[in-house]
Each structure stands twice: as C-alpha cells, then as structure tokens.
Amino acid sequence: MWYAHLRSVLGTEADRYEIVSVAESGASGPRVVILRDISSGKMYALKYGETRVPIFQQVRNCQTMVSLFGERYIPEIFISGEKVMLMEAISGQTFHEAVIKSLYDLPSLVEAYKKILEKFGEVWKKTAEPFSSTVSLARQPIPRAERVREAVFRRVFDGQNLREIAGNKVVINEVETGYSLDFLLELMTDRYSSPNYTTLCHGDPNMDNIIIDSDMDWWLIDFEWVGRHDWRIPASHFVGWWLSNASFLKEASRIKVGNDTICIKYQIGQSELVSALLAEAWKFMENMGNFFKEKQFEQQIKLQLAILLLGDLRFLEARNRSQYAIPLLGEGLRLLTEIVSLS
Ligand SMILES: Nc1ncnc2c1ncn2[C@@H]1O[C@H](COP(=O)(O)OP(=O)(O)O)[C@@H](O)[C@H]1O
Numbered sequence: 001m002w003y004a005h006l007r008s009v010l011g012t013e014a015d016r017y018e019i020v021s022v023a024e025s026g027a028s029g030p031r032v033v034i035l036r037d038i039s040s041g042k043m044y045a046l047k048y049g050e051t052r053v054p055i056f057q058q059v060r061n062c063q064t065m066v067s068l069f070g071e072r073y074i075p076e077i078f079i080s081g082e083k084v085m086l087m088e089a090i091s092g093q094t095f096h097e098a099v100i101k102s103l104y105d106l107p108s109l110v111e112a113y114k115k116i117l118e119k120f121g122e123v124w125k126k127t128a129e130p131f132s133s134t135v136s137l138a139r140q141p142i143p144r145a146e147r148v149r150e151a152v153f154r155r156v157f158d159g160q161n162l163r164e165i166a167g168n169k170v171v172i173n174e175v176e177t178g179y180s181l182d183f184l185l186e187l188m189t190d191r192y193s194s195p196n197y198t199t200l201c202h203g204d205p206n207m208d209n210i211i212i213d214s215d216m217d218w219w220l221i222d223f224e225w226v227g228r229h230d231w232r233i234p235a236s237h238f239v240g241w242w243l244s245n246a247s248f249l250k251e252a253s254r255i256k257v258g259n260d261t262i263c264i265k266y267q268i269g270q271s272e273l274v275s276a277l278l279a280e281a282w283k284f285m286e287n288m289g290n291f292f293k294e295k296q297f298e299q300q301i302k303l304q305l306a307i308l309l310l311g312d313l314r315f316l317e318a319r320n321r322s323q324y325a326i327p328l329l330g331e332g333l334r335l336l337t338e339i340v341s342l343s
C-alpha cells in the first residue's frame, strides 16, 4: 500500500526505499510508515491514505508551523501528492511513549514538558488576536461539542443505549449529582462562552504529536488542525491527554442503570511522573488564563476538558484502551457537574 502511494509521487524512484517500521497511528485514519533510502541511508516518514484535512492543506499548515515555532521544531516535508506526503523522519519517540515507558528520568521529562509548554505560550501570546465572531476557527467549538454529545449518546453501557436513558440522574462514585445525563451533556454547548482572544497554533497538541529524543530535543508533527483557535481547546489537551491516555484503573469500573439513575463507579490514578506533568499543565493553563484575562477561565477550561474526555470515547478502540470507557464517561460528567457551580 505504502509503495503505491510513494510511487504515485516518485515514480520508479520509489524503488530506492525500503520499509523500516509502521508507526502507531493516531485515530484519524491515515497511516505512517518509516522508510529508508537504500542508497543514502536517510530515513523518511511517509504519511498516506484518507485524511480529514486534505494533504495540500497540511503541507501549508506545516509551513505556518515553521513560521511560528522555527524550522528546528518541525520536520521538513519533501514531497506531497493528493493523499501522500514524504517528510523527514525524526529519530526519537513520541512524548507519550517516552512517558509511558519511562524512557528518561522524571526531572528530565518534566523539564522538557515545561519547555514545550513555554514555547506554546510564547506562540499563543505572539499570535493572539481579540476574539471576533467573524474569525474562522480551525475547530468550531459548538459543532465539536454537538458531535461529542452525539457520540456519547451512541454508547451502550449495561445493555442500555445512553440516548434511551438520557433523562436518568447521574450518580458518580456513589455521589448523587442531582443532574440528568441529558442536562449535563447540554452544558457542553449551553455554557460555552467565547474566549477574549484567539491564537494561531497547532490545534492538536496531543502527546503522540510531539517527538522527543534522548537529548530532550523535541519536534511537533501532525498538522491537520493548525489554524486559529479558541486557545482553551488546545490548552485542554495538555491536561486531557494524560487523564485520558495515561491514567490507570485502580479497580474494575462498572455502570449500573436503574429506573431513573445511571450509577458510574470507577477509580483511576496516575504515576508520579504523569502527576508531575499534570501539575505543570495546570500551572501553564492558569498562567495563560491570567494573561488573556479570562474571567470564566476555570469554567471554560473544565468545559473543554470534559468535551475532550468524552470525545475520546470515540478513540478508545484505536488506542487500545477500551476498558477506560467508564472512567472517561465518569470524569467527563464529573467535570460538567463542577461547571454548574462555576457559572
Ligand atoms: N516525521 C516523523 N518522524 C517520525 N515519526 C513520525 C513522523 N510523522 C509521524 N510519525 C509517527 O507516526 C505517528 C502518526 O503520525 P501523525 O502525523 O500524528 O498521524 P495521525 O493523524 O495518525 O495522528 C506519530 O504518532 C509518530 O509516531
């Protein structure tokens, strides 16, 4: 498959490449393989297949990223076609892998995370523009929240489709929230308020979109969602990624549906390293909230975090984390109960 794509842009030159490995792909659809040019020994990453954002747009986005972060942080793209792009392969691991496998010591990884956050902060400050309703955002907050709500409603727990029991009251770890599932999920759109500023940046700063090497040098990849953003959405990724993808279950979780209740029970925890990264991410978000003078900052960031966690229900299978569906639902809904009192 990769060969046909490479051949579509390189012709017979494609014969010079051999496959080295297949990268673990995100959830978006395209595939990435690492190739070696047999004659020069140089390594390349080939991304190909169906993408949500057309490749030509991603190439343009990559250029935008170079102008924002500097060449040093972005792999070079050499060739692109309609459904394929060939870029410099970065030798290293995704930041996620480095953390999950504890490839480096805690202080080094925390220090690297701080530098990454700092750099994002710089770019956000540099590109900030007062919010205007006419600006076109790369990710539309309200439609995104609506899509997430629909995806949550499609899930089946305890033999029941969530849409069918949307009126049931949510109980989380034996605490009655007093709110129905429907009410809580509506908050994702109803309580959204526009940010004071938008920023131009990478819109999907997931930890599998950052590559780090043993010198703690790092690069950003995956340029699908580069554009102008409600900065609180990408900000929520820096916390949400770890909650969603690096928490562990302390005990088996379960959901019991009663006549008018939905009882969610789960216990999750994080490693010392992940807790330290989470603390840095929260600090960073607070700093940015203060900088942008966001009055309802805590409410709005929790709103985006809830949307992220509930939205990640869609990617559990792709990420091999099916057993985390209940904690994700529980944590997402718990955050939504918190924003009620933060209005
Ligand atoms: N330039 C690159 N160098 C090294 N590895 C890469 C490169 N680009 C992508 N990868 C690997 O492929 C994975 C998927 O690539 P990505 O562009 O994030 O696609 P997706 O849209 O599937 O998330 C990354 O998480 C990373 O492991």
Ligand SMILES: [Mg+2]
Residues within 6 Å of the ligand: 026, 208, 209, 222
């Ligand atoms: Mg990715």
